[in-house]
Amino acid sequence: MHKFLIRSFVSSLVLLFTLTVAAVAKDVKAAFVYIGPTGDHGWTYQHDVGRKAVEAAGFKTTYVEGVPESADAERVLRQLANSGHDVIFTTSFGYMNPTNKVAKEFPNVKFEHATGYKREHPNVSTYAARFYEGRTILGTIAGTMTKSNVIGYVASFPIPEVIRGINSFTLAAQKVNPNIKTKIVWAFTWYDPGKEAEAAKALIDQGADVIAQHTDSTAIVQIAEKAGVYAFGQASDMDKFAPKAVLTSVENNWGPYYVDRVKAVANGTWSQKDTWHGIGDGMVVISDLDSQMPADLRSKVKKLQADLASGKVHSFTGPIYDQKGNLMVAEGKTADDGMLAGMMTYVKGVEGDIPK
């Protein structure tokens, strides 16, 4: 009896201890700063899906939406850091300088900045996704499905991220159809349904029968639906906005990374990193393939997806030439991350010049 009491006492103590540790670990609070509204069905929407995954994993989260990249960003960050948040995800490029500035003042708070390159303090990490891998898939589909051999591409800003996407897309399309041309319209916005729609219309008028986009609204797929041409969803599965036009979407899947990083903070194992994940790590996800695509194309795409995930296929495998015919990547070689990060030249087959 006596022994039993002691044993149960000890075991309950152990249980209590484990519970307390678990409770302490779960006490980590994560904050998310968004550039747009959570209902944009694009960039911010997908980050918020990621935040919900963190909640589902048992952590408390806070978010602030529509934070302009003006002087306001710094105040929001400081307020979040000041109000008991242990890790703060800043999900737009323009938060780069404010993130590093506030991180200096709060060395105990971890900062995770999406799509930037500055990690000035040990508590700042950066992360981004290899969306270009998804664009290799889209290019393959576009090159196969086009009849006019003109593919339209609505681009946002002439930065390496976007140029890389255009190149990856065009290279993949050329591989299945050497005659295609990619026409670009620069919208100079990440999210402006009006401007994006105009750009899409202009491309369709120029004969494009497949439209790809590197902007975030659903306007382009809706224009494509009306015009009877094909399109691809950006950031989230946009199939429901244009069921006939959308062949597939490239989804940004931040959830696993967010859960992973918040857990690392909880376990005390968080350290500074520069993360660049693609299809293989599940940060880039290809939505369901539309049944309008021929069966052999669908199986080809599935295989390509698996090969990109395993690393058997690289989006930028030589020989790759630029518009003037200069060799960019030699035969048998692949572009390294340094080259990808600074990519500012079009490959052969893209029409026009990069705006300077």
Add this chain to the structure above:
Amino acid sequence: MIKIVKRDQPSRAIFFFTPVLAIFLTLVAGGLIFFILGFKPFEALKFFFIVPIADKYGFSELLLKATPLCLIAIGLSFCFKSNNWNIGAEGQLTFGAIVSGGVALLFYEQEGFYILPIVILAGAIGGMLYASIPAILKTYFNTNEILVSLMLVYVSKLILDYLVVGPWSNPEGFNFPETRQFSDSAKLPLLFEGLRIHAGIFLALAAVVISWFVFYKTYLGFQMKVSGFSLKTAKYAGYKGKKMIILVFLISGACAGLAGVGEITGPIGQLHREISPDYGFTAIIVAFLGRLHPVGIIFASLVVAITYLGAETAQIFMQIPKYTGQVFQGMILFFLLASDYLLFFKIKFIGSKK
């Protein structure tokens, strides 16, 4: 029975009372909206209007936010008092920031006491140049200044876009749309260690004092007032209308340009695409809420500044959508315009015997 009677003269007491009434009604309506959304109304209002400014840092942020609003609204009051509808302060702010940012970039990695004054002056000149376009078009070609000044806002933002994406983008910045960071000599000094409030607030205070003097102590102020009441009277009195129109636009543009300078050489420290969360438009609300009176504008800019800060706090602590801040700004203007009805009409309660 209730009867509505036209006043013989607009009531002066009510003139200064309606802004207070508008703010009160906004709080009531805001509380009601919070209640309908399922939040505790008093708690929500507390997080909206009290918590953000409860500490020293919060209060300094309030002043930081109110500075550009106050500065632009003072400038706008010169225009509005004299019947000139300058809606394009946002464009004048942007163009001022472009010119002053360009000058600041010329002094990249240089130090010297003379740099900051040149940078500030450049911003004021930029704003004036940009405001002179609607002014000249109005005086010599009889165009509508509302349309011209508004459209020029979008032009200025496109110019800024072009510059930060192209020729002025940071050479080490992987082509991202932003310029280099300005050198310390091109930045407004901070007033306190650890707070973001900067010397720009003195520009706003100077504008308040100067505008009060001009409005109430000078011939120009009198001319503006008369033109505001009746353009025909002003003409009859022989005022040189064209000169005055151009002058008030220049003053307004200079103030907006200086507000732009305050943002880029203050908390931002560089040029990029988003330098102002529409201060130029929000300042229109501030100007009217402050009754186009310099002191009124100070209070109005503080009230409107709080709606920005409060929206953030309410979302962080109560998960209230941040866009309620804009709802509050809209409600203030709505209730102000609605209660201005009382300026010209009074409500009479008449006994039922009659």
